[in-house]
Amino acid sequence: MVDPLESSDDDPVQRRRFLLEDTGFDEVPARYRRFYRKWRGAGDQLAPNEAICPVCKVVIRSSRELWPGDRLYCMPCMSRLVVVEATDGRLEAHVSY
Amino acid sequence: MGAAAGREIHDLEHERFLEEVHSFEFWFQSVEGYLAGTTYGHRTETADESPTGAVERQRLITVLSNYCIGEMAALEGASGLIAIAPNQLTKIFLSTQVADEGRHLEVLLHRMRELGVKHPAQEADRRASRSLKQFRAELLKLVQGRDWEAAIFAQNVILESLEFAVFRAHAEGADAITKEVLEGIIKDERRHIGFGENELGRRLHGAPHIRTRLTRVREELDHLVLSMLEDSSREIGVPPDQQGELARSYLQSVERLGFT
Numbered sequence: 001m002v003d004p005l006e007s008s009d010d011d012p013v014q015r016r017r018f019l020l021e022d023t024g025f026d027e028v029p030a031r032y033r034r035f036y037r038k039w040r041g042a043g044d045q046l047a048p049n050e051a052i053c054p055v056c057k058v059v060i061r062s063s064r065e066l067w068p069g070d071r072l073y074c075m076p077c078m079s080r081l082v083v084v085e086a087t088d089g090r091l092e093a094h095v096s097y
Numbered sequence: 098m099g100a101a102a103g104r105e106i107h108d109l110e111h112e113r114f115l116e117e118v119h120s121f122e123f124w125f126q127s128v129e130g131y132l133a134g135t136t137y138g139h140r141t142e143t144a145d146e147s148p149t150g151a152v153e154r155q156r157l158i159t160v161l162s163n164y165c166i167g168e169m170a171a172l173e174g175a176s177g178l179i180a181i182a183p184n185q186l187t188k189i190f191l192s193t194q195v196a197d198e199g200r201h202l203e204v205l206l207h208r209m210r211e212l213g214v215k216h217p218a219q220e221a222d223r224r225a226s227r228s229l230k231q232f233r234a235e236l237l238k239l240v241q242g243r244d245w246e247a248a249i250f251a252q253n254v255i256l257e258s259l260e261f262a263v264f265r266a267h268a269e270g271a272d273a274i275t276k277e278v279l280e281g282i283i284k285d286e287r288r289h290i291g292f293g294e295n296e297l298g299r300r301l302h303g304a305p306h307i308r309t310r311l312t313r314v315r316e317e318l319d320h321l322v323l324s325m326l327e328d329s330s331r332e333i334g335v336p337p338d339q340q341g342e343l344a345r346s347y348l349q350s351v352e353r354l355g356f357t
Binding site: 056064071072075079080097 | 106107109114118119126127130131287292294302350
């Protein structure tokens with residue numbers, strides 16, 4: 001069986017890549033922690049590779065810049081999300097049941 | 098999963114993701130991250146800044162009493178739901194929720210004991226609001242009636258979302274020990290609310306007729322939820338102008354499922 005995470009990356013070259021580091025998020029097993037961080041409240045800002053989970057309010061991180069249509073998983077609340085462009089142009093994550 | 102974890106988690110197949118996050122192993126390694134080194138939900142070195150005034154102390158004990166009865170309802174509900182869960186993944190997940198709810202009840206009763214309550218279980222039962230007790234009875238009726246969707250809706254969407262919103266609001270202004278206890282519970286609650294919303298979302302997508310039944314359940318429970326929200330807001334000291342925000346935070350998950 002082919003591991004889905006081993007599949008080749010077919011993203012266009014212009015999509016920015018990000019090196020994810022552990023931010024101290026402790027709500028998932030250690031090997032997944034770099035994909036999540038806490039929202040730090042007023043003054044905090046989302047990076048181009050981050051979105052807030054609408055269900056549990058944790059910040060989800062990807063090693064790629066997020067584009068509309070991308071899929072994200074929120075492990076802390078077990079949700080599957082899809083990145084969509086809001087009317088004001090910002091990207092946000094919506095739950096996809 | 099170990100070898101895959103070094104790469105992008107968001108590329109996983111959905112089925113594989115669900116298998117991972119519903120597993121006992123995932124739960125065990127998650128709670129180990131934030132509970133290791135704590136005793137009854139907080140670090141032993143955390144400064145005790147419990148309220149010293151009689152009125153504030155009594156108010157906190159009443160708040161904790163309501164939390165205990167809410168957690169007792171969730172413990173009884175989650176354990177009863179295992180028997181009617183539709184598949185192995187949900188049965189295993191619910192077994193982790195039972196462990197979480199049992200822990201919540203224990204740490205909250207212990208916190209009451211730390212505040213000087215000699216018989217916390219009896220005191221919690223005596224002080225808890227009537228609407229919360231009635232909600233507990235209604236939830237257990239749904240579980241005993243083996244109505245999976247309605248019971249999950251009442252417990253993991255309505256009750257857990259309400260607790261999630263109230264605990265987060267309370268933790269912001271709580272004394273250091275109570276705050277740590279609540280923050281640990283909130284981390285568990287993320288899994289519970291997410292499980293409920295996603296499980297129901299998938300079921301509603303596959304069988305839209307369920308919505309009619311759940312709308313009726315919601316209507317029957319609405320007055321109790323409203324009353325519990327008002328009681329909680331008052332007890333934890335949410336200013337009147339911010340009470341709407343607390344209600345909105347609770348209502349978001351219900352609305353995402355299409356119940357307006």
